[in-house]
Amino acid sequence: MVTQYGFFFNAAACSGCKACQMACKDRNDLEPGVLWRRVYEVTGGGWEKKGGVWVPSVVSYNISMACNHCEKPVCGLACPVKAITKREDGIVFVDTGACIGCRYCEWACPYTALRFDARTNTVSKCNFCYDAIDAGGTPSCVASCPQRALDFGDMAELRKKYGDVRQIFPLPDPAQTEPALIIKPHRDAARAVERAAEVANWEEV
Amino acid sequence: MLKEWPLVAFTIAGQMAVGVFCFLLFPLLLLLSPGTSWSETARHTVLIVWGGTFGFIAIAAALSLFHLHHPFRAHHTLANLRSSWLSREIFFELAFMALVALAFVLVWTGHTRGLFLRAVMSASALAGIMFLVSMSKLYMLKSLPPWNSAYTGISFFMSAATLGAMATAWVTGSPPGNPGSYFSALWTAALFFVASDILFAVLLTPQYGAAGFRPGPSLRPPPRALRRLYFGRLALLAGGLILAVLGMVQAVPGSAGGFGSTPMAAAGQAGPIMTIAFVLVLLGEIAGRFLFYGLVPRPGD
Numbered sequence: 001m002v003t004q005y006g007f008f009f010n011a012a013a014c015s016g017c018k019a020c021q022m023a024c025k026d027r028n029d030l031e032p033g034v035l036w037r038r039v040y041e042v043t044g045g046g047w048e049k050k051g052g053v054w055v056p057s058v059v060s061y062n063i064s065m066a067c068n069h070c071e072k073p074v075c076g077l078a079c080p081v082k083a084i085t086k087r088e089d090g091i092v093f094v095d096t097g098a099c100i101g102c103r104y105c106e107w108a109c110p111y112t113a114l115r116f117d118a119r120t121n122t123v124s125k126c127n128f129c130y131d132a133i134d135a136g137g138t139p140s141c142v143a144s145c146p147q148r149a150l151d152f153g154d155m156a157e158l159r160k161k162y163g164d165v166r167q168i169f170p171l172p173d174p175a176q177t178e179p180a181l182i183i184k185p186h187r188d189a190a191r192a193v194e195r196a197a198e199v200a201n202w203e204e205v
Numbered sequence: 206m207l208k209e210w211p212l213v214a215f216t217i218a219g220q221m222a223v224g225v226f227c228f229l230l231f232p233l234l235l236l237l238s239p240g241t242s243w244s245e246t247a248r249h250t251v252l253i254v255w256g257g258t259f260g261f262i263a264i265a266a267a268l269s270l271f272h273l274h275h276p277f278r279a280h281h282t283l284a285n286l287r288s289s290w291l292s293r294e295i296f297f298e299l300a301f302m303a304l305v306a307l308a309f310v311l312v313w314t315g316h317t318r319g320l321f322l323r324a325v326m327s328a329s330a331l332a333g334i335m336f337l338v339s340m341s342k343l344y345m346l347k348s349l350p351p352w353n354s355a356y357t358g359i360s361f362f363m364s365a366a367t368l369g370a371m372a373t374a375w376v377t378g379s380p381p382g383n384p385g386s387y388f389s390a391l392w393t394a395a396l397f398f399v400a401s402d403i404l405f406a407v408l409l410t411p412q413y414g415a416a417g418f419r420p421g422p423s424l425r426p427p428p429r430a431l432r433r434l435y436f437g438r439l440a441l442l443a444g445g446l447i448l449a450v451l452g453m454v455q456a457v458p459g460s461a462g463g464f465g466s467t468p469m470a471a472a473g474q475a476g477p478i479m480t481i482a483f484v485l486v487l488l489g490e491i492a493g494r495f496l497f498y499g500l501v502p503r504p505g506d
Protein backbone atom coordinates (compact mmCIF):
# COMPACT_ATOMS: atom_id res chain seq x y z
CA MET A 1 0.00 0.00 0.00
CA VAL A 2 1.23 3.50 -0.84
CA THR A 3 2.00 5.45 2.32
CA GLN A 4 3.30 8.64 0.76
CA TYR A 5 2.69 9.70 -2.81
CA GLY A 6 5.20 12.14 -4.25
CA PHE A 7 6.39 13.82 -7.44
CA PHE A 8 9.65 13.46 -9.31
CA PHE A 9 10.84 16.41 -11.40
CA ASN A 10 13.69 16.24 -13.86
CA ALA A 11 15.01 19.80 -14.16
CA ALA A 12 17.63 18.63 -16.65
CA ALA A 13 14.88 17.52 -19.05
CA CYS A 14 12.31 20.31 -18.56
CA SER A 15 12.11 22.66 -21.55
CA GLY A 16 9.83 25.17 -19.81
CA CYS A 17 6.95 24.58 -22.24
CA LYS A 18 4.38 24.81 -19.39
CA ALA A 19 2.25 21.97 -20.72
CA CYS A 20 2.00 20.65 -17.12
CA GLN A 21 0.80 24.03 -15.86
CA MET A 22 -1.87 24.24 -18.55
CA ALA A 23 -2.96 20.60 -18.22
CA CYS A 24 -3.53 21.20 -14.50
CA LYS A 25 -5.45 24.40 -15.14
CA ASP A 26 -7.56 22.69 -17.74
CA ARG A 27 -8.37 19.58 -15.73
CA ASN A 28 -9.27 21.55 -12.60
CA ASP A 29 -11.00 24.35 -14.47
CA LEU A 30 -8.97 26.98 -12.61
CA GLU A 31 -9.81 30.66 -12.85
CA PRO A 32 -7.36 33.05 -14.52
CA GLY A 33 -4.59 33.82 -12.05
CA VAL A 34 -5.02 30.60 -10.06
CA LEU A 35 -2.20 28.14 -10.69
CA TRP A 36 -1.84 24.88 -8.85
CA ARG A 37 1.27 23.95 -10.84
CA ARG A 38 3.68 26.63 -11.92
CA VAL A 39 6.83 26.66 -14.04
CA TYR A 40 9.51 29.00 -12.69
CA GLU A 41 12.16 30.22 -15.12
CA VAL A 42 15.43 30.61 -13.25
CA THR A 43 18.09 32.68 -14.99
CA GLY A 44 21.31 34.47 -14.13
CA GLY A 45 24.89 35.11 -15.20
CA GLY A 46 26.00 36.96 -18.31
CA TRP A 47 29.56 37.10 -19.54
CA GLU A 48 32.83 36.35 -17.77
CA LYS A 49 36.45 36.81 -18.74
CA LYS A 50 38.43 33.60 -18.95
CA GLY A 51 42.06 34.27 -19.82
CA GLY A 52 41.78 37.00 -22.41
CA VAL A 53 38.45 35.83 -23.76
CA TRP A 54 34.86 36.76 -22.82
CA VAL A 55 32.68 33.67 -22.57
CA PRO A 56 28.99 33.37 -21.72
CA SER A 57 28.30 32.42 -18.11
CA VAL A 58 24.52 32.24 -18.37
CA VAL A 59 22.63 29.87 -16.12
CA SER A 60 19.10 29.02 -17.13
CA TYR A 61 16.71 26.28 -16.15
CA ASN A 62 13.09 25.68 -15.22
CA ILE A 63 11.36 24.32 -12.16
CA SER A 64 7.87 22.85 -12.34
CA MET A 65 6.36 23.07 -8.87
CA ALA A 66 3.00 22.24 -7.28
CA CYS A 67 2.03 21.21 -3.77
CA ASN A 68 4.56 18.65 -2.58
CA HIS A 69 2.12 16.83 -0.28
CA CYS A 70 4.70 17.23 2.45
CA GLU A 71 5.35 14.68 5.15
CA LYS A 72 5.28 17.62 7.58
CA PRO A 73 2.53 19.77 6.02
CA VAL A 74 3.06 23.07 7.81
CA CYS A 75 0.01 24.45 6.00
CA GLY A 76 -2.21 22.03 7.92
CA LEU A 77 -0.40 22.60 11.19
CA ALA A 78 -1.00 26.34 10.80
CA CYS A 79 -4.65 26.17 9.73
CA PRO A 80 -6.86 27.27 12.65
CA VAL A 81 -9.85 25.19 11.56
CA LYS A 82 -8.06 21.97 10.51
CA ALA A 83 -9.29 22.40 6.95
CA ILE A 84 -6.09 20.87 5.56
CA THR A 85 -5.71 17.17 6.13
CA LYS A 86 -3.54 14.34 4.90
CA ARG A 87 -4.92 11.12 3.46
CA GLU A 88 -3.46 7.73 4.36
CA ASP A 89 -1.62 7.72 1.04
CA GLY A 90 0.03 11.07 1.89
CA ILE A 91 -2.08 13.31 -0.37
CA VAL A 92 -2.73 16.66 1.34
CA PHE A 93 -6.22 18.09 0.89
CA VAL A 94 -8.00 21.39 1.45
CA ASP A 95 -11.57 20.97 2.64
CA THR A 96 -13.21 23.99 1.02
CA GLY A 97 -16.34 23.34 3.07
CA ALA A 98 -14.40 23.98 6.28
CA CYS A 99 -11.91 26.66 5.14
CA ILE A 100 -12.73 30.13 6.51
CA GLY A 101 -10.61 31.88 3.88
CA CYS A 102 -8.15 33.44 6.33
CA ARG A 103 -5.30 32.70 3.89
CA TYR A 104 -2.85 32.01 6.71
CA CYS A 105 -1.74 28.73 5.12
CA GLU A 106 -0.60 30.70 2.06
CA TRP A 107 2.03 32.33 4.26
CA ALA A 108 2.98 29.11 6.00
CA CYS A 109 3.70 27.08 2.83
CA PRO A 110 7.25 27.77 1.63
CA TYR A 111 6.38 26.46 -1.85
CA THR A 112 3.55 29.01 -2.33
CA ALA A 113 1.37 26.07 -3.31
CA LEU A 114 -1.83 27.45 -1.83
CA ARG A 115 -3.70 29.97 -3.93
CA PHE A 116 -6.84 31.94 -3.22
CA ASP A 117 -9.78 30.89 -5.35
CA ALA A 118 -12.42 33.59 -5.74
CA ARG A 119 -15.00 31.03 -6.87
CA THR A 120 -15.11 29.28 -3.50
CA ASN A 121 -13.69 32.15 -1.41
CA THR A 122 -11.23 29.65 0.02
CA VAL A 123 -7.68 28.60 -0.73
CA SER A 124 -7.07 25.81 -3.18
CA LYS A 125 -4.15 23.74 -4.34
CA CYS A 126 -3.00 20.64 -6.18
CA ASN A 127 -4.95 17.58 -5.04
CA PHE A 128 -2.65 15.12 -6.85
CA CYS A 129 -5.58 14.34 -9.19
CA TYR A 130 -6.66 11.97 -6.44
CA ASP A 131 -9.73 10.81 -8.35
CA ALA A 132 -7.54 9.74 -11.27
CA ILE A 133 -5.07 8.10 -8.88
CA ASP A 134 -7.85 6.25 -7.05
CA ALA A 135 -9.02 4.94 -10.43
CA GLY A 136 -5.51 3.73 -11.26
CA GLY A 137 -4.66 6.72 -13.48
CA THR A 138 -2.00 9.42 -13.60
CA PRO A 139 -1.97 13.07 -12.47
CA SER A 140 -2.62 15.34 -15.45
CA CYS A 141 0.65 17.24 -15.19
CA VAL A 142 2.64 14.02 -15.31
CA ALA A 143 0.61 12.71 -18.25
CA SER A 144 0.96 15.93 -20.23
CA CYS A 145 4.72 16.47 -20.08
CA PRO A 146 6.20 15.97 -23.57
CA GLN A 147 9.70 15.66 -22.09
CA ARG A 148 8.72 13.03 -19.52
CA ALA A 149 10.23 15.40 -16.95
CA LEU A 150 7.58 14.59 -14.35
CA ASP A 151 6.82 11.31 -12.64
CA PHE A 152 4.84 10.29 -9.57
CA GLY A 153 4.58 7.34 -7.26
CA ASP A 154 5.27 6.06 -3.79
CA MET A 155 8.17 8.00 -2.29
CA ALA A 156 10.00 4.80 -1.36
CA GLU A 157 9.91 3.73 -5.02
CA LEU A 158 10.80 7.19 -6.33
CA ARG A 159 13.82 7.32 -4.03
CA LYS A 160 15.00 3.96 -5.32
CA LYS A 161 14.58 5.11 -8.92
CA TYR A 162 15.80 8.71 -8.76
CA GLY A 163 17.80 9.30 -5.57
CA ASP A 164 17.03 11.77 -2.82
CA VAL A 165 17.73 15.34 -4.00
CA ARG A 166 14.89 17.57 -2.78
CA GLN A 167 16.25 21.05 -3.24
CA ILE A 168 17.75 23.17 -5.98
CA PHE A 169 17.92 26.95 -6.08
CA PRO A 170 15.60 28.74 -5.29
CA LEU A 171 13.59 26.08 -3.46
CA PRO A 172 13.46 26.41 0.33
CA ASP A 173 15.19 24.14 2.83
CA PRO A 174 13.32 20.80 2.66
CA ALA A 175 13.73 20.37 6.43
CA GLN A 176 10.90 22.92 6.80
CA THR A 177 8.20 20.58 5.49
CA GLU A 178 9.79 17.28 4.34
CA PRO A 179 8.32 17.61 0.83
CA ALA A 180 7.35 14.45 -1.07
CA LEU A 181 9.51 15.54 -3.97
CA ILE A 182 12.59 14.21 -5.74
CA ILE A 183 14.52 16.36 -8.18
CA LYS A 184 17.10 15.64 -10.81
CA PRO A 185 18.99 18.95 -10.86
CA HIS A 186 19.86 20.81 -14.05
CA ARG A 187 23.63 21.18 -14.38
CA ASP A 188 23.31 25.00 -14.07
CA ALA A 189 21.65 24.73 -10.66
CA ALA A 190 25.00 24.24 -8.90
CA ARG A 191 26.18 27.65 -10.17
CA ALA A 192 22.89 29.52 -9.75
CA VAL A 193 23.72 31.25 -6.46
CA GLU A 194 27.24 32.26 -7.45
CA ARG A 195 25.84 33.74 -10.69
CA ALA A 196 23.08 35.66 -8.91
CA ALA A 197 20.29 33.76 -10.62
CA GLU A 198 16.69 34.76 -9.93
CA VAL A 199 13.20 33.81 -11.00
CA ALA A 200 12.63 35.68 -14.25
CA ASN A 201 8.87 35.22 -14.66
CA TRP A 202 7.24 36.37 -11.40
CA GLU A 203 4.31 37.78 -13.39
CA GLU A 204 3.49 34.28 -14.60
CA VAL A 205 3.73 32.30 -11.37
CA MET B 206 -0.56 45.27 0.72
CA LEU B 207 -3.50 47.67 1.10
CA LYS B 208 -5.80 44.64 0.98
CA GLU B 209 -4.45 43.68 4.38
CA TRP B 210 -6.13 46.67 6.07
CA PRO B 211 -8.30 44.48 8.33
CA LEU B 212 -5.15 42.85 9.71
CA VAL B 213 -3.46 46.23 10.12
CA ALA B 214 -6.48 47.50 12.05
CA PHE B 215 -6.78 44.28 14.08
CA THR B 216 -3.14 44.14 15.15
CA ILE B 217 -2.83 47.85 15.95
CA ALA B 218 -6.10 48.03 17.89
CA GLY B 219 -5.33 44.76 19.72
CA GLN B 220 -1.83 45.88 20.68
CA MET B 221 -3.04 49.29 21.83
CA ALA B 222 -5.76 47.67 23.97
CA VAL B 223 -3.27 45.37 25.71
CA GLY B 224 -0.86 48.28 26.23
CA VAL B 225 -3.54 50.50 27.73
CA PHE B 226 -4.80 47.77 30.03
CA CYS B 227 -1.34 46.93 31.32
CA PHE B 228 -0.32 50.55 31.87
CA LEU B 229 -3.37 51.19 33.98
CA LEU B 230 -2.96 47.91 35.80
CA PHE B 231 0.44 48.65 37.32
CA PRO B 232 -0.63 51.51 39.55
CA LEU B 233 -3.78 49.68 40.59
CA LEU B 234 -1.90 46.57 41.59
CA LEU B 235 0.99 48.39 43.20
CA LEU B 236 -0.73 51.29 44.87
CA LEU B 237 -4.03 49.87 45.96
CA SER B 238 -3.60 47.15 48.50
CA PRO B 239 -6.52 44.77 49.05
CA GLY B 240 -9.03 46.21 51.41
CA THR B 241 -8.33 49.79 50.35
CA SER B 242 -11.41 51.43 48.99
CA TRP B 243 -11.05 53.28 45.72
CA SER B 244 -11.76 56.95 45.38
CA GLU B 245 -14.57 57.88 43.01
CA THR B 246 -12.02 59.49 40.67
CA ALA B 247 -9.96 56.30 40.54
CA ARG B 248 -13.06 54.22 39.87
CA HIS B 249 -14.20 56.65 37.21
CA THR B 250 -10.80 56.62 35.47
CA VAL B 251 -10.58 52.84 35.57
CA LEU B 252 -14.06 52.44 34.14
CA ILE B 253 -13.37 54.86 31.30
CA VAL B 254 -10.03 53.28 30.41
CA TRP B 255 -11.15 49.67 30.71
CA GLY B 256 -14.36 50.45 28.88
CA GLY B 257 -12.20 51.95 26.14
CA THR B 258 -9.90 48.92 26.21
CA PHE B 259 -12.84 46.57 25.83
CA GLY B 260 -14.23 48.74 23.03
CA PHE B 261 -10.91 48.65 21.21
CA ILE B 262 -10.47 44.91 21.49
CA ALA B 263 -14.08 44.37 20.40
CA ILE B 264 -13.49 46.62 17.40
CA ALA B 265 -10.27 44.69 16.67
CA ALA B 266 -12.20 41.41 16.78
CA ALA B 267 -14.92 42.78 14.52
CA LEU B 268 -12.41 44.17 12.02
CA SER B 269 -10.59 40.86 11.87
CA LEU B 270 -13.77 39.32 10.44
CA PHE B 271 -13.35 41.48 7.35
CA HIS B 272 -10.16 39.57 6.68
CA LEU B 273 -12.02 36.26 6.48
CA HIS B 274 -13.69 35.22 3.27
CA HIS B 275 -16.12 33.02 5.20
CA PRO B 276 -16.77 35.08 8.35
CA PHE B 277 -19.79 32.95 9.31
CA ARG B 278 -17.44 30.01 9.85
CA ALA B 279 -15.27 32.08 12.21
CA HIS B 280 -16.53 30.25 15.30
CA HIS B 281 -14.43 27.25 14.25
CA THR B 282 -11.14 29.11 14.67
CA LEU B 283 -10.35 27.58 18.03
CA ALA B 284 -10.30 24.08 16.53
CA ASN B 285 -6.53 23.79 16.21
CA LEU B 286 -5.08 25.06 19.49
CA ARG B 287 -2.65 22.14 19.42
CA SER B 288 -0.55 23.42 16.54
CA SER B 289 -1.89 26.69 15.11
CA TRP B 290 -0.67 30.00 16.52
CA LEU B 291 -3.62 31.61 14.77
CA SER B 292 -6.03 29.53 16.87
CA ARG B 293 -4.04 30.43 19.98
CA GLU B 294 -4.08 34.12 19.09
CA ILE B 295 -7.87 34.09 18.86
CA PHE B 296 -8.12 32.09 22.10
CA PHE B 297 -6.02 34.60 24.04
CA GLU B 298 -7.83 37.52 22.44
CA LEU B 299 -11.19 36.14 23.58
CA ALA B 300 -9.79 35.35 27.03
CA PHE B 301 -8.44 38.90 27.30
CA MET B 302 -11.79 40.34 26.23
CA ALA B 303 -13.75 38.23 28.71
CA LEU B 304 -11.42 39.00 31.63
CA VAL B 305 -11.35 42.74 30.91
CA ALA B 306 -15.14 42.70 30.78
CA LEU B 307 -15.25 40.84 34.11
CA ALA B 308 -12.81 43.31 35.72
CA PHE B 309 -14.93 46.17 34.39
CA VAL B 310 -18.09 44.71 35.88
CA LEU B 311 -16.39 44.14 39.24
CA VAL B 312 -15.22 47.76 39.41
CA TRP B 313 -18.56 49.04 38.16
CA THR B 314 -20.47 47.15 40.81
CA GLY B 315 -18.10 48.38 43.50
CA HIS B 316 -16.32 45.07 44.19
CA THR B 317 -12.94 46.73 44.39
CA ARG B 318 -11.74 45.60 47.80
CA GLY B 319 -11.18 41.89 47.54
CA LEU B 320 -8.38 39.80 46.15
CA PHE B 321 -10.65 38.48 43.39
CA LEU B 322 -10.43 41.71 41.39
CA ARG B 323 -6.65 41.68 41.66
CA ALA B 324 -6.60 38.08 40.43
CA VAL B 325 -8.87 38.95 37.49
CA MET B 326 -6.73 41.97 36.62
CA SER B 327 -3.54 39.92 36.71
CA ALA B 328 -5.11 37.16 34.61
CA SER B 329 -6.31 39.76 32.08
CA ALA B 330 -2.81 41.17 31.76
CA LEU B 331 -1.38 37.69 31.33
CA ALA B 332 -3.96 36.84 28.65
CA GLY B 333 -3.18 40.15 26.92
CA ILE B 334 0.53 39.43 26.91
CA MET B 335 -0.07 35.89 25.61
CA PHE B 336 -2.29 37.45 22.92
CA LEU B 337 0.71 39.53 21.81
CA VAL B 338 3.08 36.56 22.06
CA SER B 339 0.85 34.39 19.88
CA MET B 340 0.30 37.28 17.46
CA SER B 341 4.09 37.53 17.10
CA LYS B 342 4.64 33.79 16.81
CA LEU B 343 2.02 33.35 14.13
CA TYR B 344 3.98 35.63 11.80
CA MET B 345 7.39 34.23 12.65
CA LEU B 346 7.15 31.50 10.02
CA LYS B 347 10.22 29.71 8.70
CA SER B 348 8.77 30.10 5.23
CA LEU B 349 8.91 33.90 5.49
CA PRO B 350 12.42 35.21 6.25
CA PRO B 351 11.32 38.89 6.41
CA TRP B 352 9.03 38.04 9.33
CA ASN B 353 10.96 35.21 10.89
CA SER B 354 13.07 37.35 13.17
CA ALA B 355 12.91 38.69 16.69
CA TYR B 356 12.04 42.09 15.20
CA THR B 357 8.48 40.90 14.54
CA GLY B 358 7.92 40.36 18.27
CA ILE B 359 9.91 43.44 19.24
CA SER B 360 7.93 45.69 16.92
CA PHE B 361 4.57 44.31 18.13
CA PHE B 362 5.49 44.80 21.80
CA MET B 363 6.91 48.26 21.02
CA SER B 364 3.62 49.23 19.35
CA ALA B 365 1.72 48.00 22.44
CA ALA B 366 4.05 49.95 24.75
CA THR B 367 4.11 53.13 22.68
CA LEU B 368 0.42 53.34 21.90
CA GLY B 369 -0.57 51.97 25.31
CA ALA B 370 1.42 54.57 27.25
CA MET B 371 0.38 57.46 25.01
CA ALA B 372 -3.28 56.48 24.87
CA THR B 373 -3.51 55.94 28.64
CA ALA B 374 -1.87 59.28 29.37
CA TRP B 375 -4.03 60.97 26.76
CA VAL B 376 -7.32 59.43 27.85
CA THR B 377 -6.71 60.11 31.54
CA GLY B 378 -6.00 63.70 30.57
CA SER B 379 -2.88 63.59 32.65
CA PRO B 380 -0.71 66.63 32.42
CA PRO B 381 2.82 66.16 31.23
CA GLY B 382 5.19 67.95 33.58
CA ASN B 383 3.18 67.25 36.70
CA PRO B 384 5.77 65.42 38.75
CA GLY B 385 4.66 62.73 41.08
CA SER B 386 1.74 61.54 38.99
CA TYR B 387 2.03 58.07 37.51
CA PHE B 388 -0.06 59.11 34.53
CA SER B 389 2.05 62.10 33.67
CA ALA B 390 5.16 59.94 34.02
CA LEU B 391 3.56 57.85 31.29
CA TRP B 392 4.25 60.66 28.83
CA THR B 393 7.93 60.35 29.65
CA ALA B 394 7.70 56.59 29.25
CA ALA B 395 5.85 57.07 25.94
CA LEU B 396 8.65 59.31 24.65
CA PHE B 397 11.18 56.67 25.59
CA PHE B 398 9.14 53.99 23.79
CA VAL B 399 8.70 56.10 20.64
CA ALA B 400 12.44 56.82 20.57
CA SER B 401 13.20 53.11 21.03
CA ASP B 402 10.68 52.23 18.33
CA ILE B 403 12.48 54.56 15.91
CA LEU B 404 15.86 53.14 16.88
CA PHE B 405 14.74 49.51 16.42
CA ALA B 406 13.14 50.39 13.08
CA VAL B 407 16.31 52.07 11.82
CA LEU B 408 18.41 49.11 12.92
CA LEU B 409 16.22 46.08 12.32
CA THR B 410 13.51 46.68 9.70
CA PRO B 411 13.95 43.85 7.16
CA GLN B 412 15.23 45.08 3.82
CA TYR B 413 15.67 48.71 4.95
CA GLY B 414 17.27 48.57 8.38
CA ALA B 415 20.98 49.12 9.03
CA ALA B 416 21.46 45.51 10.15
CA GLY B 417 20.85 44.36 6.57
CA PHE B 418 18.79 41.41 5.49
CA ARG B 419 19.56 38.29 3.45
CA PRO B 420 16.25 36.97 2.11
CA GLY B 421 17.57 33.52 1.06
CA PRO B 422 16.12 31.34 -1.70
CA SER B 423 12.38 31.62 -2.07
CA LEU B 424 9.46 30.95 -4.38
CA ARG B 425 7.80 34.15 -3.19
CA PRO B 426 8.00 37.29 -5.35
CA PRO B 427 10.21 40.06 -3.96
CA PRO B 428 8.36 42.97 -2.28
CA ARG B 429 7.57 46.05 -4.31
CA ALA B 430 9.49 49.21 -3.41
CA LEU B 431 8.37 50.18 0.07
CA ARG B 432 11.04 52.79 0.74
CA ARG B 433 8.53 55.65 0.97
CA LEU B 434 6.46 53.79 3.51
CA TYR B 435 9.56 53.06 5.58
CA PHE B 436 10.75 56.67 5.61
CA GLY B 437 7.16 57.92 6.01
CA ARG B 438 6.82 55.81 9.13
CA LEU B 439 10.06 57.13 10.58
CA ALA B 440 9.04 60.72 9.79
CA LEU B 441 5.65 60.30 11.48
CA LEU B 442 7.16 58.74 14.60
CA ALA B 443 9.89 61.39 14.74
CA GLY B 444 7.28 64.14 14.24
CA GLY B 445 5.22 62.73 17.11
CA LEU B 446 8.29 62.46 19.30
CA ILE B 447 9.40 66.05 18.66
CA LEU B 448 5.91 67.43 19.28
CA ALA B 449 5.53 65.46 22.49
CA VAL B 450 8.91 66.72 23.73
CA LEU B 451 7.83 70.28 22.90
CA GLY B 452 4.56 69.74 24.74
CA MET B 453 6.39 68.47 27.79
CA VAL B 454 8.94 71.29 27.77
CA GLN B 455 6.16 73.87 27.66
CA ALA B 456 4.14 72.19 30.35
CA VAL B 457 5.69 73.76 33.39
CA PRO B 458 3.99 72.25 36.44
CA GLY B 459 1.18 74.41 37.65
CA SER B 460 1.44 76.95 34.85
CA ALA B 461 -1.84 77.67 33.20
CA GLY B 462 -0.36 78.48 29.82
CA GLY B 463 1.55 75.28 29.12
CA PHE B 464 0.18 72.61 26.85
CA GLY B 465 -1.42 69.90 28.86
CA SER B 466 -1.11 71.93 32.00
CA THR B 467 -3.15 71.25 35.09
CA PRO B 468 -6.36 73.09 34.08
CA MET B 469 -6.50 71.01 30.89
CA ALA B 470 -6.08 67.87 32.88
CA ALA B 471 -8.85 68.98 35.15
CA ALA B 472 -10.99 69.32 32.07
CA GLY B 473 -9.91 65.87 30.96
CA GLN B 474 -7.73 67.05 28.11
CA ALA B 475 -4.14 66.30 27.35
CA GLY B 476 -3.63 69.42 25.32
CA PRO B 477 -3.62 69.93 21.55
CA ILE B 478 0.10 69.37 21.04
CA MET B 479 0.00 66.05 22.84
CA THR B 480 -3.11 65.08 20.89
CA ILE B 481 -1.38 65.78 17.58
CA ALA B 482 1.72 63.93 18.82
CA PHE B 483 -0.42 60.92 19.66
CA VAL B 484 -2.13 60.99 16.25
CA LEU B 485 1.24 61.19 14.46
CA VAL B 486 2.61 58.24 16.41
CA LEU B 487 -0.56 56.26 15.73
CA LEU B 488 -0.25 57.01 12.00
CA GLY B 489 3.42 56.02 12.16
CA GLU B 490 2.49 52.66 13.67
CA ILE B 491 -0.18 52.14 11.01
CA ALA B 492 2.34 52.93 8.25
CA GLY B 493 4.77 50.50 9.87
CA ARG B 494 2.16 47.76 9.85
CA PHE B 495 1.37 48.28 6.15
CA LEU B 496 5.13 48.08 5.54
CA PHE B 497 5.23 44.83 7.52
CA TYR B 498 2.55 43.19 5.37
CA GLY B 499 4.04 44.66 2.20
CA LEU B 500 7.30 42.81 2.86
CA VAL B 501 5.56 39.52 2.08
CA PRO B 502 3.57 39.82 -1.15
CA ARG B 503 1.11 37.06 -1.98
CA PRO B 504 1.85 35.48 -5.35
CA GLY B 505 -1.03 35.91 -7.75
CA ASP B 506 -2.40 39.04 -5.99
Ligand code: SF4
Pocket residue numbers: 066067068069070072073074075076092108109110111112113114125177179
Ligand atom coordinates in the same frame (compact mmCIF):
# COMPACT_ATOMS: atom_id res chain seq x y z
S1 SF4 C 1 3.78 22.08 -0.40
FE1 SF4 C 1 2.83 23.62 0.92
S2 SF4 C 1 0.62 23.29 0.64
FE2 SF4 C 1 1.65 21.43 -0.09
S3 SF4 C 1 1.67 20.09 1.72
FE3 SF4 C 1 3.64 21.18 1.66
S4 SF4 C 1 3.29 22.92 3.01
FE4 SF4 C 1 1.27 22.15 2.47
Ligand code: SF4
Pocket residue numbers: 078079080081082083084094098099100101102103104105106122123
Ligand atom coordinates in the same frame (compact mmCIF):
# COMPACT_ATOMS: atom_id res chain seq x y z
S1 SF4 D 1 -7.29 29.76 4.36
FE1 SF4 D 1 -8.54 27.97 4.88
S2 SF4 D 1 -7.16 26.23 4.73
FE2 SF4 D 1 -5.88 28.07 4.83
S3 SF4 D 1 -5.41 28.38 7.02
FE3 SF4 D 1 -7.25 29.59 6.62
S4 SF4 D 1 -8.95 28.21 7.09
FE4 SF4 D 1 -7.13 26.92 6.89
